[in-house]
Amino acid sequence: MVHNMRRGKIKRQEPQNKQIDIASYNKDASPKAYVQNLSGMSSAQKKTMLSAGVDASGKGRSGTYLQMDHSVVHSNSLFAGLEVMSTTQALKKHEWLDNYFWKAVNPQADEFTAQAHTKPNHGYFIRALPGAKVVFPLQACLFITQNNIMQTVHNIIIVEEGSDLQVITGCATAEDVSRGLHIGISEFYVKKNARLTFTMVHNWAEDVSVRPRTAAIVEEGATFLSNYICLKPVKNLQMYPKAELTGRGAIARYNSILFAHPGSHLDVGSKVILKAKDSKAEIVARAISAGGEIIARGYLKADVAPVKAHLECRGLMLKESGKIYAIPELEGNTAGVDLSHEAAVGKIAKEEIEYLMARGMTQGAAQAAIVRGFLDTSIMGLPDELNKQINKAIEACEKEAF
Amino acid sequence: MIKIQNLTVKIADREVLSNINLEIKKGQVMALLGPNGSGKTSLIMAIMGFSDYKITSGDIIFKGKRINNASVDERARMGIGAMFQRPPTIRGVKTRQVVDLIKQENFSTDKAAEELNLKEFLGRDINSGFSGGEIKRSELLQLLAGSPSLSLFDEPESGVDMENIVLVGKMMNRILRKNKDNAALIITHTGYIFDYVKPDRGCILVGSKLHCAGNPKSILTTIKKHGYQWCITCEGERLKDKSHKTSR
Ligand SMILES: Nc1ncnc2c1ncn2[C@@H]1O[C@H](COP(=O)(O)OP(=O)(O)O)[C@@H](O)[C@H]1O
Numbered sequence: 001m002v003h004n005m006r007r008g009k010i011k012r013q014e015p016q017n018k019q020i021d022i023a024s025y026n027k028d029a030s031p032k033a034y035v036q037n038l039s040g041m042s043s044a045q046k047k048t049m050l051s052a053g054v055d056a057s058g059k060g061r062s063g064t065y066l067q068m069d070h071s072v073v074h075s076n077s078l079f080a081g082l083e084v085m086s087t088t089q090a091l092k093k094h095e096w097l098d099n100y101f102w103k104a105v106n107p108q109a110d111e112f113t114a115q116a117h118t119k120p121n122h123g124y125f126i127r128a129l130p131g132a133k134v135v136f137p138l139q140a141c142l143f144i145t146q147n148n149i150m151q152t153v154h155n156i157i158i159v160e161e162g163s164d165l166q167v168i169t170g171c172a173t174a175e176d177v178s179r180g181l182h183i184g185i186s187e188f189y190v191k192k193n194a195r196l197t198f199t200m201v202h203n204w205a206e207d208v209s210v211r212p213r214t215a216a217i218v219e220e221g222a223t224f225l226s227n228y229i230c231l232k233p234v235k236n237l238q239m240y241p242k243a244e245l246t247g248r249g250a251i252a253r254y255n256s257i258l259f260a261h262p263g264s265h266l267d268v269g270s271k272v273i274l275k276a277k278d279s280k281a282e283i284v285a286r287a288i289s290a291g292g293e294i295i296a297r298g299y300l301k302a303d304v305a306p307v308k309a310h311l312e313c314r315g316l317m318l319k320e321s322g323k324i325y326a327i328p329e330l331e332g333n334t335a336g337v338d339l340s341h342e343a344a345v346g347k348i349a350k351e352e353i354e355y356l357m358a359r360g361m362t363q364g365a366a367q368a369a370i371v372r373g374f375l376d377t378s379i380m381g382l383p384d385e386l387n388k389q390i391n392k393a394i395e396a397c398e399k400e401a402f
Numbered sequence: 403m404i405k406i407q408n409l410t411v412k413i414a415d416r417e418v419l420s421n422i423n424l425e426i427k428k429g430q431v432m433a434l435l436g437p438n439g440s441g442k443t444s445l446i447m448a449i450m451g452f453s454d455y456k457i458t459s460g461d462i463i464f465k466g467k468r469i470n471n472a473s474v475d476e477r478a479r480m481g482i483g484a485m486f487q488r489p490p491t492i493r494g495v496k497t498r499q500v501v502d503l504i505k506q507e508n509f510s511t512d513k514a515a516e517e518l519n520l521k522e523f524l525g526r527d528i529n530s531g532f533s534g535g536e537i538k539r540s541e542l543l544q545l546l547a548g549s550p551s552l553s554l555f556d557e558p559e560s561g562v563d564m565e566n567i568v569l570v571g572k573m574m575n576r577i578l579r580k581n582k583d584n585a586a587l588i589i590t591h592t593g594y595i596f597d598y599v600k601p602d603r604g605c606i607l608v609g610s611k612l613h614c615a616g617n618p619k620s621i622l623t624t625i626k627k628h629g630y631q632w633c634i635t636c637e638g639e640r641l642k643d644k645s646h647k648t649s650r
């Protein structure tokens with residue numbers, strides 16, 4: 001936590017970004033053709049997408065959005081109350097959409113955001129119409145298939161009054177891509193009494209840098225549930241998504257599962273600003289270092305009362321090297337707020353490994369079971385089907401991670 | 403089944419077992435009595451091979467093989483199983499998952515859990531918030547699943563209510579009777595469990611030393627009458643005529 005004391009005032013500082021030379025990436029990418037039928041994609045591409053939670057068969061999905069580099073390759077909705085298209089197309093279709101652009105995220109926040117502001121390349125537009133209960137999750141995939149490019153997308157999700165939507169986004173790089181930069185602006189609007197479950201799985205490559213810039217505005221009686229999973233190597237990931245609870249009784253919950261391979265640097269946090277009475281928030285993070293670095297941040301800010309929010313971070317060190325740095329921050333600005341946090345960083349307890357070994361499991365099997373338990377997704381409170389999908393994605397990643 | 407010869411064990415720099423000699427034969431049930439802190443649990447942990455329990459001298463011979471240097475899982479796969487007194491909670495690892503990973507063929511996790519009144523515990527993190535009695539039953543479930551030839555029961559009856567002690571006894575017998583050669587070491591300081599599982603021999607551990615071996619009933623009676631302190635001075639000899647025999 002970095003605080004500057006100046007004339008008795010406490011000034012909070014945002015994390016400093018690791019330097020990235022934006023100019024070293026290609027702004028342009030070759031156009032990719034629209035694909036009518038996703039099952040026709042190469043099996044390598046399908047596998048990569050699946051490990052990011054996106055199923056090319058479209059089975060059990062209410063729709064799909066797929067972008068490769070700067071091209072919208074596929075977009076469809078199978079549900080009447082659901083709109084799925086690129087933000088570029090949506091801007092043409094809905095005149096009012098301007099009111100949602102750059103309202104949650106400040107375009108001048110940093111150089112990456114500014115870059116996406118100047119030169120966006122589509123991104124998804126997803127909207128659940130008022131009262132629509134979209135049973136199956138919608139899937140969106142942002143795919144980098146060309147080496148050394150910079151992908152800049154601007155996504156918008158609007159969950160209209162009383163509607164219910166689940167979104168799975170998978171961001172991934174094709175197998176032969178080693179270097180790249182992904183900048184993703186995402187603005188989510190969860191309207192009165194609506195509910196959005198947003199699950200993002202990242203599946204990058206060793207030399208890819210990633211800068212998502214995400215903010216959600218959650219209205220009265222609405223719920224925003226955000227799950228983030230990053231198990232694959234990534235050179236350098238920095239994100240600090242924010243939810244503003246603006247309506248009475250609004251709820252936000254962030255769950256993150258982070259795995260740092262040797263050479264990976266993850267600076268990931270979640271922020272919730274509680275601006276309305278009776279609003280609630282919970283931030284839960286599980287961080288594992290297998291030699292890489294993780295900075296796990298959390299920030300809860302309460303401007304009114306009564307509100308209640310809790311932050312929890314557990315870190316597990318698997319190797320002698322590596323680093324997990326947990327930085328929980330709480331800021332109460334009035335009486336009657338209830339903010340709390342707990343953080344713990346440690347290694348796998350030897351007695352837990354030996355206990356399982358005493359039943360006949362090998363040391364490796366015992367360790368894997370414990371790590372798998374540490375990454376238990378049942379804490380995320382997801383719908384069954386979605387939970388299964390995510391576990392599949394975790395398993396696919398784990399196979400390579402251990 | 404198992405032969406422990408001149409075994410001395412240290413935790414950190416502290417000697418918790420001194421020069422222990424003990425043999426449990428095939429098909430034999432051995433009772434181990436002793437006051438708190440005398441090293442009973444340490445003996446089980448040392449036999450199982452937990453790394454905090456360092457053997458500084460002596461040997462453990464199991465089924466004719468010296469296992470001093472065998473890993474915990476090797477010993478388990480050779481047929482040693484333990485019902486632990488204070489098993490750790492493992493967050494996110496479900497009881498069912500563990501049982502399914504360790505069970506022998508033809509073992510029905512659900513059926514056994516039902517018999518042990520543990521059905522709703524299968525979906526819970528292992529040992530998380532389990533009461534004393536629930537821990538015992540969950541440990542028994544795991545032993546049943548693994549079916550060891552030598553079972554080490556650490557205070558099977560402590561914290562178990564009257565109703566469940568019958569169940570615990572029944573399941574211990576089931577584990578023992580799976581094969582006529584199966585053997586056990588039962589740690590207790592009350593002896594209540596002997597109403598359900600009959601020991602063939604008994605011995606006493608006081609202050610890290612093993613004192614005598616003999617008829618478990620009369621050892622228990624002697625302890626009840628004279629207390630464990632008496633055993634320290636006895637060295638097994640004085641009990642000789644009263645059906646006790648020295649282990650040395
Ligand atoms: N992990 C440990 N670290 C340090 N001392 C221990 C540990 N486990 C047991 N001891 C000590 O070793 C002695 C024997 O303990 P234990 O074997 O648990 O006795 P019992 O089971 O007979 O009550 C006690 O004095 C106890 O405090």
Ligand SMILES: [Mg+2]
Pocket residue numbers: 442443444487556
């Ligand atoms: Mg004990």
